[in-house]
Amino acid sequence: MGALEEAHLAAAACGCDDDDDEDLVVLGDGGGEEEAGDAMEAAVRELLVGLGEDDRREGLRRTPKRVAKAFRDGTRGYKQKVKDIVQGALFPEVGVDKRTGSAGGTGGQVVVRDIDLFSYCESCLLPFSIQCHVGYVPSGGRVVGLSKLSRVADVFAKRFQSPQRLANEVCSALHASIQPAGVAVSLQCWHIPLPENLKCKSSQGLIRTSHSSRSGVFEGENSSFWNDFVALLKLRGIGMEMDSHSAVLPWCPLRPNEVPLCNGHGKRMTTNGAISPKSGSSPSNMVSAVSSMLLSLGEDPLRKELLDSPQRYVQWLMRFRACSLDVKLNGFTLNGASVYERPDVGATDHRAIRSELHLPFCAQCEHHLLPFYGVVHIGYYGSGDGEAIDRSHFQALVHFYGCKLQVQERMTRQIAEAVYSVSHRGAIVVVEANHICMISRGIEKIRSSTATIAVLGHFLTDSSAKASFLQNIIDTADLEE
Secondary structure, three states: OOHHHHOOOOOOOOOOOOOHHHHOOOOOOOHHHHHHHHHHHHHHHHHHHHOOOOOOOOOOOOHHHHHHHHHHHHOHHHHOOHHHHHOOOEEEOOOOOHHHOOOHHHOOOEEEEEEEEEEEEOOOOOEEEEEEEEEEEOEOOEEEOHHHHHHHHHHHHOOEEOHHHHHHHHHHHHHHHHOOOEEEEEEEEEEOOOHHHOOOOOOOOOEEEEEEEEOHHHOOOOOHHHHHHHHHHHOOOOOOOOOOHHHOOOOOOOOOOEEEOOOOOEEEOOOOOOOOOOOOOOOHHHHHHHHHHHHHOOOOOOOHHHOOHHHHHHHHHHOOOOOOOOOOEOOEOOOOOOOOOOOOOOOOOHHHEEEEEEEEEEEEEOOOOEEEEEEEEEEEEOOOOOOOOOHHHHHHHHHHHHOOEEOHHHHHHHHHHHHHHHOOOEEEEEEEEEEHHHHOOOOOOOOOOEEEEEEEEHHHHOHHHHHHHHHHHHHHHHHHO
């Protein structure tokens, strides 16, 4: 391997190991589900062929099985019932005399905050992350086991959803099943944006929206219980206000960019570089394949909220269509220079080190057909004439390697090799990414992130040069917020 053999490639599997699928929860009693799984796998193969990929190549060979398992696990809520969860979880709680206050089973509010969930957006069939907060006021001297609140929320999250309907369904189900004096539900949801709308930091550019639903004593503009609920959330720094941009942009970035008006009609927005989904028809065989996947999961593709969802999902996938790597790109080309030659050991001039940091990207994980996104940091030794490569060229390079079915480790290496083919003295690339496949599926590690690094040339032999570059990333992180 040479130089890259000594490069540090951290978090080698990015949560996408071939063997990690055994952790998934498989529901059902065999037969029918196995047939549905086979149908889904065939549909995924159809999608891969439509993307110009070879589903027999290493990296994609087990992708149909992984995608089918991920979708089945992520929509298992259709096969779960709230009454089965809550039954037997109501406990007597005397509390204090109502005349002296409210507590426990006699009317005191109970709030469970920061429940991390994920769901599938019914508009584009991509996962979105959720932070859920549930409050209720017990009645009849009974309280419910706290874990049941999060489990009920998870039942409805594990379905194709919109944020507001999710809040309404959780609220209604809890009110009907535990019969409290009232229920309050608050959600903060984050949707992956289109690749071209990602900002400098990996957490920016995400579409965030807040929604709530309430019943019983929480209803009404002057409800003291609702005011207490909001105050208890604020103790954790949780605000109920909707982000300014979420009020004017559609929740799903792949939906037509229309703003609803008071009379129920809509108008087309003129964008200023915000969300502007590409229009155009999708291959009919791919759309049909996605519709068959919905049927296999027990959904109705003709449900009005899902009518255009298969086409939007295919349009998303087509953004990562296979293309040849043997092209010239803004001056970068993988020429005949060897990237594995070890440079001469000796003093190097750190003043010649150039860097371009916090270059945003969005790629598609080839193991699960789910997006991963974040930032790329590039360091290299400039030429003797002091000319620096323009940032736009590096952004184009990152986009070129990111906009295809990928794995983070390979993308890191490819970018490093391309940079080194231009700057023969040394190149270092760090990629920081959030993987949607880490928040969905059985693993559900909501706040995890993955970092990879590839080191070539003088950065291999000069540890101080590498340390200087890494420190530069740390020093500029706050500036990019």
